[in-house]
Amino acid sequence: EPEVTQxxxxxxxxMGQEVILRCVPISNHxxxxxxxQILGQKVEFLVSxxxxxxxxxxxxxxxxxxxxxxxxxxxTLKIRSTKLEDSAMYFCASTGQLWGNTEAFFGQGTRLTVV
Amino acid sequence: xxxxxxxxGPVTLSEEAFLTINCTYTATGYPSLFWYxxxxxxxxxxxxxxxxxxxxxxxKGFEATYRKETTSFHLEKGSVQVSDSAVYFxxxxxxxxxxxxxxxxxxxxxxxxxx
Numbered sequence: 001e002p003e004v005t006q007x008x009x010x011x012x013x014x015m016g017q018e019v020i021l022r023c024v025p026i027s028n029h030x031x032x033x034x035x036x037q038i039l040g041q042k043v044e045f046l047v048s049x050x051x052x053x054x055x056x057x058x059x060x061x062x063x064x065x066x067x068x069x070x071x072x073x074x075x076t077l078k079i080r081s082t083k084l085e086d087s088a089m090y091f092c093a094s095t096g097q098l099w100g101n102t103e104a105f106f107g108q109g110t111r112l113t114v115v
Numbered sequence: 116x117x118x119x120x121x122x123x124g125p126v127t128l129s130e131e132a133f134l135t136i137n138c139t140y141t142a143t144g145y146p147s148l149f150w151y152x153x154x155x156x157x158x159x160x161x162x163x164x165x166x167x168x169x170x171x172x173x174x175k176g177f178e179a180t181y182r183k184e185t186t187s188f189h190l191e192k193g194s195v196q197v198s199d200s201a202v203y204f205x206x207x208x209x210x211x212x213x214x215x216x217x218x219x220x221x222x223x224x225x226x227x228x229x230x
């Protein structure tokens with residue numbers, strides 16, 4: 001069965017450092033997403049990406065965040081200067097069809113710890 | 116804005132017990148409703164969904180009915196197994212029929228089944 005893969009599974013970084021979280025969505029999918037879950041809180045939408053541009057972003061997704069699809073397979077989330085409050089589990093997801101009911105496929109998540 | 120409220124966990128049950136995890140939502144219009152499950156070490160997986168009022172989603176013995184009058188989508192299973200131990204997330208989407216399936220999640224409920 002196709003799956004979304006995320007790397008690394010766990011990343012520890014110092015405050016102020018840049019991090020890049022990587023995702024390989026399902027190959028024929030069209031929409032890509034990042035979500036995050038701060039420990040004990042809700043899974044929150046960050047951004048959706050379609051046709052090589054951001055289609056929607058939440059208020060969490062400020063100038064410190066950026067997304068990119070650098071080639072035909074990877075989808076990355078960059079945090080330019082990490083803060084302690086960026087510590088969370090980050091989930092990548094992708095969906096396929098342009099029209100009709102679709103299922104979002106999620107990766108296993110990257111746990112980011114900012115120290 | 117849209118929101119999902121689900122039963123606080125953790126929930127611990129004995130094998131073969133009856134399970135209910137409550138979920139209520141706030142949204143304008145007619146959202147689609149979902150239950151996702153996360154098994155240890157894995158990503159979020161779609162468990163079941165319902166796209167309109169009075170629809171019942173079902174999968175692996177789990178069921179949930181879309182109740183617009185009570186804005187609820189409670190998850191039920193008649194006889195749980197140890198293998199059902201996981202974290203369960205209730206979610207909604209207002210754009211599920213149009214490809215962009217941005218999801219609004221609840222906090223998740225950790226379920227542990229003891230033999």
